[in-house]
Amino acid sequence: MIRIFASVTCVLLASILHSQISVKGLADKTEVIRDQWGVNHIYAKNTHDLFFTQGYCAAKDRLFQFEIWRRQATGTAAEIFGQRELKRDIGARLFRFRGDVKKELDHYHPEGKKIIEAFTNGINAYIEEALQHPDKLPIEFRLLNILPGKWTPEVVISRHQGILGNSTEELNIGRAVAKLGDKKVKDLLWLQNGDPVLQLDTAINGAQLSQDILELYNAFRKDILFETSDISAYGRTRDKFSDSNAVAFQYSQPFPDQPEGSNNWVVSAKRSATGHALLASDPHRKIAIPSLRYIVHLSAPGWNVMGGGEPQIPGVAIGHNDFGAWGITVHQTDAEDIYVYDLNPSNLKQYRHNGKWETMKEVAETINVKGASAVNIKLYFSLHGPVCFIDSVNKKAYAMRAAWLEPGAAPYLASLRMNQAKDWNTFRKACTYAHLPALNMVWADQKGNIGWQVVGLIPKRK
Helix, strand or coil, X not given: CCCCEEEEEEEECCCCEEEEEEEECCCCCEEEEECCCCCEEEECCCHHHHHHHHHHHHHHHHHHHHHHHHHHHHCCXXXXXXXXXXXXXXXXXXXXXXXXHHHHHHHCCCCHHHHHHHHHHHHHHHHXXXXXXXXXXXXXXXXXXXXXXXXXXXXXXXXXXXXXXXXXXXXXXXXXXXXXXXXXXXXXXXXXXXXXXXXXXXXXXXXXXXXXXXHHHHHCCCCCCCCHHHCCHHHHXXXXXXXXXXXXXXXXXXXXXXXXXXXXEEECHHHCCCCCCEEEEEECCCCCCCCCCEEEEEEECCEEEEEEECCCCCCCCEEECCCEEEEEEXXXXXXXXXXXXXXXXCEEEEEEECCEEEECEEEEEEECCCCCCCEEEEEEECCCXXXXXXXXXXXXXXXXXXXXXXXXXXXXXXXXXXXXXXXXXXXXXXXXXXXXXXXXXXXXXXXXXXXXXXXXCCCCCC
């Protein structure tokens, strides 16, 4: 085994402080300058060290946020939150990407596997450092009396954080049509695209449609809320954290029922008073502490990009390089379908497809639950995707096929290709690798050019 120790030089501009640390895993010296706004400017001599250091620095700044992300991605939230998060964990495991991981990593960049592995190795380097020096752990770990877990590339490509689709709305409309009829529903709802067909397929019994169908789907996508009971006795004693303020650090947006929206726009050089193209990107997302976004500057041979994105994803989702800038808003698409199957009365693991009984694929897993015994579960999959609900009474099964379960659909990760775009054409080519969520991409460059490109996977339906 080759062990490489190289140094990271850290400079804090606000007070002109310098420090140098040795970190196992770097190939060469790397410099990190933290400016007065707390933004890290990372200067590396190669691609590996650049993304290793990005992961290391982001984990150092946001370690508890990383831990929550990891648990959401791996379906291990019940280990620290108990029975109330069991359905989340089942859903997370049911909707996990289960394809070829190497091929998946290389989709996002020609050196995708190398970049993402370097990024997670950097995260793990800081986690190892924090485990050896527990005083470096954020207070939340002490309050919950837990330790951070190690990362793998599979965590980075998780789909759990994506702005997903429309199945909940479609199910609700279907239930409304079953009760009120399609004409009444059209009178009550404002529907885009003219006069859509809302009649239920004659093969579907509307009375059997229920919220249970998407219970697991909704469970793994919801925010995590902390409760007073989550604070361990050790945490209360060590940090004098009383019941009255234990709920003060809820890990969610303060107004969870408020709709989210975004805007972006570009102005060409011909219409700008400056004579240069202008771009603004204003994604309206959660107001939370810590923030959903994390700003960073990445510089190495072949890379010079600055902007923001989720701290748990390598690269920059919204930002600029030496040639141009780009921004995003979500472009809503119909990219999910629920399949309804008749089940074999003699074997509920078999469903009818094209006139034949097909046997569901079965996966067994074990979920550890805080304060209770481990739970053994079985996950089922049809030819179309995860089976999210089995109605044993009515002998029906419901499975989901979704664009975000297809290869190359890890949210925002294809921005790695955009980070090296040199003009509108190379940017558009990079956009073809961005599958989730569907986005409105805007571009402006130093030559005064502007552009708009919709990206994302949209099903071809027969």
